[in-house]
Amino acid sequence: xxxxxxxxxxxxxxxxxxxxxxxxxxxxxxxxxxxxxxxxxxxxxxxxxxxxxxxxxxxxxxxxxxxxxxxxxxxxxxxxxxxxxxxxxxxxxxxxxxxxxxxxxxxxxxxxxxxxxxxxxxxxxxxxxxxxxxxxxxxxxxxxxxxxxxxxxx
Amino acid sequence: xxxxxxxxxxxxxxxxxxxxxxxxxxxxxxxxxxxxxxxxxxxxxxxxxxxxxxxxxxxxxxxxxxxxxxxxxxxxxxxxxxxxxxxxxxxxxxxxxxxxxxxxxxxxxxxxxxxxxxxxxxxxxxxxxxxxxxxxxxxxxxxxxxxxxxxxxx
DNA sequence: TACTCTATATAAATCGTCTATGCAACAGGC
DNA sequence: GCCTGTTGCATAGACGATTTATATAGAGTA
Numbered sequence: 270x271x272x273x274x275x276x277x278x279x280x281x282x283x284x285x286x287x288x289x290x291x292x293x294x295x296x297x298x299x300x301x302x303x304x305x306x307x308x309x310x311x312x313x314x315x316x317x318x319x320x321x322x323x324x325x326x327x328x329x330x331x332x333x334x335x336x337x338x339x340x341x342x343x344x345x346x347x348x349x350x351x352x353x354x355x356x357x358x359x360x361x362x363x364x365x366x367x368x369x370x371x372x373x374x375x376x377x378x379x380x381x382x383x384x385x386x387x388x389x390x391x392x393x394x395x396x397x398x399x400x401x402x403x404x405x406x407x408x409x410x411x412x413x414x415x416x417x418x419x420x421x422x423x
Numbered sequence: 424x425x426x427x428x429x430x431x432x433x434x435x436x437x438x439x440x441x442x443x444x445x446x447x448x449x450x451x452x453x454x455x456x457x458x459x460x461x462x463x464x465x466x467x468x469x470x471x472x473x474x475x476x477x478x479x480x481x482x483x484x485x486x487x488x489x490x491x492x493x494x495x496x497x498x499x500x501x502x503x504x505x506x507x508x509x510x511x512x513x514x515x516x517x518x519x520x521x522x523x524x525x526x527x528x529x530x531x532x533x534x535x536x537x538x539x540x541x542x543x544x545x546x547x548x549x550x551x552x553x554x555x556x557x558x559x560x561x562x563x564x565x566x567x568x569x570x571x572x573x574x575x576x577x
Numbered sequence: 578t579a580c581t582c583t584a585t586a587t588a589a590a591t592c593g594t595c596t597a598t599g600c601a602a603c604a605g606g607c
Numbered sequence: 608g609c610c611t612g613t614t615g616c617a618t619a620g621a622c623g624a625t626t627t628a629t630a631t632a633g634a635g636t637a
Contacts, residue, residue: 277552277553277555279537279540280533280537281555282536282537282540282551282552282555283532283533283534283535283536283537284529284532284533285555285558285559285562286443286447286533286536286551286558287447287529287532287533287535287536288529288532288559288562289440289444289558289559289561289562289565290443290444290445290447290448290532291444291448291457291460291461291532292562292565292566292569293440293441293444293565294444294445294448294457295457295461295482295569296565296568296569303445303448303449306445307445307449328449375438375441375442378437378438378441378442378444378445379434379437379438379440379441380437381437381441381565382436382437382440382441382561383433383434383436383437385560385561385564385565386433386436386561388560388564389557389560389561393556393557393560394557396550396553396554396556396557397436397440397554397557397558397561398431398436399431399550399553399554400550400551400553400554400557401431401435401436401439402547402550403543403547403548403550403551403554404439404440404443404551405439405442405443406539406542406543406547407443407536407539407540407543407551408439408442408443408446410539410542411443411446411447411450411535411539412446414450415446415449415450
């Protein structure tokens with residue numbers, strides 16, 4: 270392989286990844302706000318959560334999350350359930366339709382990338398394949414930092 | 424070297440890239456809408472453009488672009504100039520402050536990625552470095568598709 | 578000149594977000 | 608078993624970004 274090529278600086282890696290990120294997000298369907306999608310996704314990954322907890326995690330104000338959940342509930346993507354231990358709290362649960370929505374959206378986003386792979390050279394495709402683990406790790410690290418920052422603020 | 428590792432499907436590449444893209448965009452400052460940032464960026468890359476042209480390129484309605492440009496102009500990031508050939512038209516030009524804003528935003532976005540690199544293994548960093556060209560190509564292909572779709576619609 | 582098309586702006590509505598505030602339930606001290 | 612303070616969520620009102628529909632003004636042409 271391959272690293273016989275020109276030096277690549279950290280900055281270049283950062284710019285390339287970030288530029289692609291913006292391009293991808295711009296091409297996603299705008300049928301729902303980024304925050305709503307992220308909230309649904311969090312519920313799928315983490316299970317039921319309280320409204321205030323979600324607000325902190327997603328970095329929005331609590332009344333914004335209340336409104337957001339109300340809209341998702343109207344659309345049948347989540348449900349509010351009573352918390353047996355604390356009757357003030359509402360446990361927000363994702364429905365099957367919500368899971369489907371998240372899965373579909375992920376598929377569409379991934380498709381934006383995979384549909385371009387045919388236009389790449391074999392070397393480029395294999396370079397991407399080899400970078401998948403690293404891309405996942407970068408994502409994990411960033412997600413960890415975000416949640417850390419969120420809990421620190423509250 | 425290195426593709427001695429497990430097979431990586433196209434889907435996995437797509438999912439990894441898309442998931443990272445979402446995470447990155449969520450962590451960017453929200454001082455300006457994605458559309459505004461994209462518009463500024465287009466003006467920097469392509470030079471002065473008309474309002475309607477920008478609306479088509481960015482995929483928003485023309486009145487939205489008028490409002491957006493008005494806001495950017497108020498903030499000193501763009502200027503409206505008369506088109507000598509057509510007095511109906513307004514040529515939107517990015518100012519130095521606008522260029523600075525775009526450069527700074529790009530720097531911040533790239534930094535989200537580069538700041539994680541230290542936590543990666545040497546193999547992961549080098550895999551990312553080797554994938555930079557491919558990432559750039561994917562972005563170019565996607566951008567081309569977007570603009571193509573935009574002009575087709577009008 | 579008048580008719581039509583084009584470039585932009587304005588108007589009114591919708592949506593997502595915010596801050597400020599209200600209300601109900603929990604929790605600890607007495 | 609109450610008060611009092613705190614916590615979890617909802618409501619109210621405002622703002623900003625977006626939309627569609629429409630108005631205005633210049634350009635091009637018969």
